Amino acid sequence: MKILVINCGSSSIKYKLYDARTENELAGGLIERIGEQSSHTVHKCGGAAFERDNRIADYEMGIGQILDLLTTCGDPPPIERAEEIAGAGHRVVHGGERFADSVRIDARVLDAIDHCADLAPLHNPANLAGIRATMKLLRTKPQVAVFDTAFFQTMPPAAYTYAVPHAWYDQYRVRRYGFHGTSHRFVAAQAAALLGKAKPNLITLHLGNGGSMTCIRDGAAVDQTMGLTPLEGLVMGTRCGDIDPAIVFYMLGKGLSPDAVRRALEKESGLLGVSGVSRDLRDVMSAAQEGNARAALAVEVFAHRARKYVGAFLAELGTCDAVVFTGGIGENSPPMRARILDGLAPLGIDLDAQRNDARGSEPFAITADGSRIAAWVIPTNEELMIARDTVRLIA
Ligand code: AMP
Numbered sequence: 001m002k003i004l005v006i007n008c009g010s011s012s013i014k015y016k017l018y019d020a021r022t023e024n025e026l027a028g029g030l031i032e033r034i035g036e037q038s039s040h041t042v043h044k045c046g047g048a049a050f051e052r053d054n055r056i057a058d059y060e061m062g063i064g065q066i067l068d069l070l071t072t073c074g075d076p077p078p079i080e081r082a083e084e085i086a087g088a089g090h091r092v093v094h095g096g097e098r099f100a101d102s103v104r105i106d107a108r109v110l111d112a113i114d115h116c117a118d119l120a121p122l123h124n125p126a127n128l129a130g131i132r133a134t135m136k137l138l139r140t141k142p143q144v145a146v147f148d149t150a151f152f153q154t155m156p157p158a159a160y161t162y163a164v165p166h167a168w169y170d171q172y173r174v175r176r177y178g179f180h181g182t183s184h185r186f187v188a189a190q191a192a193a194l195l196g197k198a199k200p201n202l203i204t205l206h207l208g209n210g211g212s213m214t215c216i217r218d219g220a221a222v223d224q225t226m227g228l229t230p231l232e233g234l235v236m237g238t239r240c241g242d243i244d245p246a247i248v249f250y251m252l253g254k255g256l257s258p259d260a261v262r263r264a265l266e267k268e269s270g271l272l273g274v275s276g277v278s279r280d281l282r283d284v285m286s287a288a289q290e291g292n293a294r295a296a297l298a299v300e301v302f303a304h305r306a307r308k309y310v311g312a313f314l315a316e317l318g319t320c321d322a323v324v325f326t327g328g329i330g331e332n333s334p335p336m337r338a339r340i341l342d343g344l345a346p347l348g349i350d351l352d353a354q355r356n357d358a359r360g361s362e363p364f365a366i367t368a369d370g371s372r373i374a375a376w377v378i379p380t381n382e383e384l385m386i387a388r389d390t391v392r393l394i395a
Contacts, residue, residue: 002078003390004087005390007383008127012033015030016383025383029069031062031066038054041069045070046075059133070085082138089386089390091182093147093179098112114128151185152214154221155222155223178225180206180230182382183382184212186380188200191204191376194376202322203322204216204324206380208327208328209328211233217316237281238279251264270302281333300339302336323374324378326378347373355368363376
């Protein structure tokens with residue numbers, strides 16, 4: 001059974017084709033700059049890469065090109081005809097309070113995704129356009145929506161309620177939702193298997209260009225660092241994470257426009273804002289090593305925020321089986337992992353420096369054998385999780 005996984009951004013489509021039985025990735029790629037004069041496609045299949053520069057006007061053209069590449073590139077191509085695709089799984093950013101799990105898409109689901117669009121104005125309309133295009137081109141094939149927010153619908157009201165006038169929640173759905181759910185759910189399931197415990201207590205850190213942490217009790221999410229939007233919580237590549245909301249009014253008072261403040265907090269803050277060097281931790285860390293004081297500060301601010309949440313989530317859980325690192329930074333930066341866990345041995349997390357320096361595409365432990373709480377690096381695979389959900393729901 002072949003499953004197509006689609007992730008539509010505001011001007012891009014990422015995709016992967018899986019063999020559901022073996023879970024092998026048969027092909028995949030990325031189309032960028034959709035709607036611009038010249039779009040760029042990179043398609044990978046069987047170790048070879050194919051590139052195209054042509055104008056992709058919209059998502060329907062984009063999905064059409066993907067189906068064309070899947071049936072023509074490779075020796076032999078992974079499929080001969082688009083009809084061989086059994087179903088498609090779509091990443092959808094915001095499912096609001098409506099979706100606590102992935103779902104087969106019908107007209108009511110399309111309406112509900114549309115209804116959540118004002119909570120994720122850059123993402124949900126693009127996700128929806130991709131779904132509609134795929135439904136048109138793979139007419140008879142079932143489609144599944146996998147929501148970034150669904151995993152966090154188990155959070156209790158005490159964790160998701162903002163202490164603002166309650167009418168904001170009743171009328172405008174202002175609450176904490178949590179994001180990166182597909183990644184947190186994937187690594188949590190892997191950790192449960194590694195621990196041999198069906199419903200463990202976990203703290204999962206997805207640290208990439210965006211970053212978030214989840215507190216998991218008995219296998220279910222009970223808290224998350226991201227809120228109404230993915231701007232809250234950890235320090236990220238360009239996003240500020242937690243700040244005093246009064247900063248917004250203070251800066252408006254200094255003459256910045258609402259748009260400029262928003263842009264600053266979303267695109268000019270985080271590692272980039274503090275360091276002035278880059279949003280990429282690799283660049284920031286090498287600048288810090290060369291003596292750049294602001295780069296060193298950015299690294300410390302990043303680690304401090306994450307460490308603070310590890311402590312908060314440990315307090316929330318009482319007992320914790322494992323801490324899990326994933327995402328580009330979580331998987332690849334031993335120094336950042338060490339900084340985040342620095343000084344936490346008295347709380348039960350006893351890092352082993354040598355194990356922490358390891359690298360690999362398989363999960364590995366980074367704590368000492370006697371550590372009361374294990375820490376693991378577990379590579380995430382959101383696309384595979386979407387493919388698994390798609391198989392489960394179309395079976
Ligand atoms: P992601 O969004 O999960 O793809 O993560 C991308 C980010 O991971 C990049 O912007 C880098 O900041 C970070 N990253 C990747 N490799 C490394 C590395 N070896 N050391 C430090 N950071 C890394």
